[in-house]
Amino acid sequence: MCGIVAAAASSNIVSVLIEGLKKLEYRGYDSAGLAVIGSQQIERVRSVGRVAELEKGAAGTQSSTGIAHTRWATHGAPCERNAHPHVSGHIAVVHNGIIENHEALRTELSAQGYIFTSDTDTESIAHLIESVQKTEPDLFKAVQQATRRLIGAYAIAVIDQRHPGKVIVAREGSPLLLGVGEAGHYAASDASALLQVTRNMVYLENGDIAELGANTLRIADAAGQAVERPVHVSELSAAAVELGEYQHYMQKEIFEQPQALGNTLEMIGGSKSSQPGIFGADAASILADVDSILILACGTSSHAGLTARYWLEAIAGVPCNVEIASEYRYRVSVPNPRQLIVVISQSGETADTLAALQHAKAKGQAKTLAICNVPESAIVRESALRFITRAGPEIGVASTKAFTTQLAALFLLTLVVAKVKGRLSEADEASYQEQLRHLPVAVNKVLALEPAIKAWAQRFANKSDALFLGRGRHYPIALEGALKLKEISYIHAEAYPAGELKHGPLALVDANMPVITVAPNDELLEKLKSNLQEVRARGGELYVFADGDSEIEGSEGVNIIKLPEHYGQLSPILHVIPLQLLSYHAALVKGTDVDKPRNLAKSVTVE
Numbered sequence: 027m028c029g030i031v032a033a034a035a036s037s038n039i040v041s042v043l044i045e046g047l048k049k050l051e052y053r054g055y056d057s058a059g060l061a062v063i064g065s066q067q068i069e070r071v072r073s074v075g076r077v078a079e080l081e082k083g084a085a086g087t088q089s090s091t092g093i094a095h096t097r098w099a100t101h102g103a104p105c106e107r108n109a110h111p112h113v114s115g116h117i118a119v120v121h122n123g124i125i126e127n128h129e130a131l132r133t134e135l136s137a138q139g140y141i142f143t144s145d146t147d148t149e150s151i152a153h154l155i156e157s158v159q160k161t162e163p164d165l166f167k168a169v170q171q172a173t174r175r176l177i178g179a180y181a182i183a184v185i186d187q188r189h190p191g192k193v194i195v196a197r198e199g200s201p202l203l204l205g206v207g208e209a210g211h212y213a214a215s216d217a218s219a220l221l222q223v224t225r226n227m228v229y230l231e232n233g234d235i236a237e238l239g240a241n242t243l244r245i246a247d248a249a250g251q252a253v254e255r256p257v258h259v260s261e262l263s264a265a266a267v268e269l270g271e272y273q274h275y276m277q278k279e280i281f282e283q284p285q286a287l288g289n290t291l292e293m294i295g296g297s298k299s300s301q302p303g304i305f306g307a308d309a310a311s312i313l314a315d316v317d318s319i320l321i322l323a324c325g326t327s328s329h330a331g332l333t334a335r336y337w338l339e340a341i342a343g344v345p346c347n348v349e350i351a352s353e354y355r356y357r358v359s360v361p362n363p364r365q366l367i368v369v370i371s372q373s374g375e376t377a378d379t380l381a382a383l384q385h386a387k388a389k390g391q392a393k394t395l396a397i398c399n400v401p402e403s404a405i406v407r408e409s410a411l412r413f414i415t416r417a418g419p420e421i422g423v424a425s426t427k428a429f430t431t432q433l434a435a436l437f438l439l440t441l442v443v444a445k446v447k448g449r450l451s452e453a454d455e456a457s458y459q460e461q462l463r464h465l466p467v468a469v470n471k472v473l474a475l476e477p478a479i480k481a482w483a484q485r486f487a488n489k490s491d492a493l494f495l496g497r498g499r500h501y502p503i504a505l506e507g508a509l510k511l512k513e514i515s516y517i518h519a520e521a522y523p524a525g526e527l528k529h530g531p532l533a534l535v536d537a538n539m540p541v542i543t544v545a546p547n548d549e550l551l552e553k554l555k556s557n558l559q560e561v562r563a564r565g566g567e568l569y570v571f572a573d574g575d576s577e578i579e580g581s582e583g584v585n586i587i588k589l590p591e592h593y594g595q596l597s598p599i600l601h602v603i604p605l606q607l608l609s610y611h612a613a614l615v616k617g618t619d620v621d622k623p624r625n626l627a628k629s630v631t632v633e
């Protein structure tokens with residue numbers, strides 16, 4: 027989604043803006059632009075495509091104050107005319123989010139004589155601020171007044187040629203943080219863009235407006251009162267967001283999974299007990315009274331939830347439902363104050379998941395838990411309990427290490443709930459803890475299968491469709507495999523519980539249809555084998571991921587890769603890894619943009 031970088035410093039900031047935008051490229055975008063305070067007037071450069079193009083266009087531009095943006099098209103096609111910044115008179119604005127009343131504003135401002143040159147909702151913000159300035163020349167106050175008229179979600183940054191050396195930023199709903207540097211103040215959509223200049227970050231609250239100068243910073247809250255927001259020292263290292271020896275972020279993140287899991291599970295290192303405290307100080311009292319669980323999430327995070335449902339019901343004995351956040355938030359549902367709402371999100375800023383959480387709270391569901399990879403995100407701040415996965419920054423649009431660390435966190439939740447409910451024996455607890463501790467090693471062994479998986483990817487990269495099958499707790503893993511394949515290789519893929527085949531999808535199976543099957547050596551393997559026969563009998567080519575001890579052999583049309591160990595309840599965490607590698611290599615063969623697949627954004631901050 028759109029990315030913002032802004033700077034007011036004592037020296038030239040154009041390279042800071044460009045480097046910041048490069049760090050935000052992972053969020054997904056289709057055009058980019060920047061505007062700076064020039065010697066005579068605002069200087070603006072915009073381009074369609076990559077930030078590298080913008081960099082060429084901005085060569086020679088110099089200023090100590092400016093704003094920059096990567097745009098992911100919502101209102102209006104991706105073209106230079108619609109790229110940010112948008113200018114009105116002396117001012118320039120960049121914006122992330124959606125202004126819901128932009129049409130009414132456009133009509134009102136057009137009637138005042140403003141000429142719109144783009145199709146965007148953002149341009150109405152620029153003209154609105156310019157119009158307010160006619161009666162309120164103070165830029166800070168003008169932005170304050172203008173934002174009160176905006177309905178929707180936004181983060182904005184504004185410069186004014188008549189107020190050199192200042193950037194005004196404001197946020198409501200969309201993420202924006204400030205960087206406090208030695209010789210300047212900065213703003214960005216996420217911390218990775220600012221690590222080049224500072225580690226000292228200030229997280230703005232909804233409704234905050236801030237004025238950034240080279241040596242000054244002031245913030246006012248939604249009520250217009252001056253406030254101080256704490257400075258956090260970011261733990262992100264600049265190296266964590268570099269590619270290093272890897273060709274793509276997705277590849278790097280797949281191979282970082284042993285480390286990411288080790289970090290996420292660190293707190294169970296020496297101890298044998300599953301303590302509620304790992305979910306927050308109030309977890310023991312909140313969980314004791316819980317009678318059911320509702321998991322809300324989108325995309326890959328929802329697949330983590332679907333997997334956890336099998337664990338929570340089988341191990342903890344607690345009824346669990348999983349719902350897509352964008353559906354739940356608009357559905358008339360029956361609230362249950364004793365139900366635990368679990369929201370899962372890598373970014374913690376996904377608009378639908380955040381809105382679903384707020385919707386649940388508004389209906390009186392106060393028992394909320396966020397499982398999230400970004401500690402200061404909106405979803406974490408709005409939840410009563412939290413568990414921070416320690417996957418490190420995930421840059422590739424296709425989620426990989428965030429998913430497996432979410433699964434690890436959800437398994438810990440299962441153990442804690444099972445223990446609180448008196449359903450976990452000491453022996454089982456110790457055995458599960460041991461399996462968790464061994465996970466990084468087990469994942470490493472699966473990663474070593476890459477050459478065989480790569481060879482498979484060559485063979486079906488020219489296909490236009492693929493079917494994924496799984497059963498039980500591996501059905502959500504099949505869903506995740508299909509999502510990975512379609513989003514980065516653009517091969518159409520569907521996932522089904524294998525038992526559903528004969529109720530419809532079997533009609534699709536012929537020699538051109540690769541059928542990828544997740545077939546661990548669990549209680550459903552024999553049933554699954556019968557389903558595979560159904561595919562083979564129709565000429566379908568099978569690609570089966572089995573376990574080392576599975577009695578399942580390859581034959582004509584049946585290709586088998588065996589994972590080294592059978593991992594019981596935790597097996598989904600291992601079985602998703604070959605599917606990630608398969609998608610990655612299929613995408614490489616097809617030559618797609620693996621880290622930035624078409625039409626997709628990393629952080630979906632609009633609904």
Ligand code: F6R
Binds near residue numbers: 325
């Ligand atoms: C798929 C993917 C998306 C996200 C979804 C939710 O690879 O990354 O489906 O999982 O947009 O994002 P978060 O987890 O940030 O809420």
